Amino acid sequence: AQSVAQPEDQVNVAEGNPLTVKCTYSVSGNPYLFWYVQYPNRGLQFLLKYITGDNLVKGSYGFEAEFNKSQTSFHLKKPSALVSDSALYFCAVRDQPGGYQKVTFGTGTKLQVIP
C-alpha cells in the first residue's frame, strides 16, 4: 500500500528566509509525487509534480521540490518566503503502474510566514 508522511504539522519561517516543507513517501514501484497548496476556505491548487527525469522540479510561485529516491523524500522548498505563501501544503503520491491509480494525500503542513 502506498503512503505519504508530512512529519511537521506546522512550519514557521521569517519572511525572506528559505523555507522547506518535508514529505516522505512509500510505494511499491516508482512514484508520481505532487505538491498542492490550500488557501483558507479554498480547494487545493496544484503546485508541482515529479514523474520522471530531473530530480529538481520547479513549480508555481517560485516553489521547487527535490526528489530523493534513496531517502524516499520529496521536500518542498523556496529560496525566499513571502507572507502570501502562508497556507496549508499537501504532499501526494501514487504508484506508477498503468490504469487508474489512487492518489494518496498527506495530512498537510501549515506554513506560517512571519513578517
Add this chain to the structure above:
Amino acid sequence: NAGVTQTPKFRVLKTGQSMTLLCAQDMNHEYMYWYRQDPGMGLRLIHYSVGEGTTAKGEVPDGYNVSRLKKQNFLLGLESAAPSQTSVYFCASSYEGIAKNIQYFGAGTRLSVL
C-alpha cells in the same frame, strides 16, 4: 473559467436527514472524485468516477452514494446523515493519460450534521 463548481457551499443537517452535493466541471475531464477533509487526516477519497456512467468506491465510501449520469456532473448523496459525516467535502476532476494525476479542486462544501 469556472473550473470545478460545488454547490452548496455550506449546509447544516439534522441526524437522519438526506442531501445531495453537486459537483460540476467545465473542462471536459474524464475523471472525477469526491474527498472529505478532516483535521489531522488530510484528504480521504470517498468515491470516484473514471467516466460517464461509472463509479467506484474509495477508501471511506460507507454512508455515501454517488452518480455520474453526465460527464460534467458528479453527485454525492448522503441518505441518512450522521454526526460523523460532519466535514468539508471537496470535489475534484482530472484528465486521462499522463496528465490525469493533476487534479483540479472545487472550493468545498462545509457540512455540519447535528
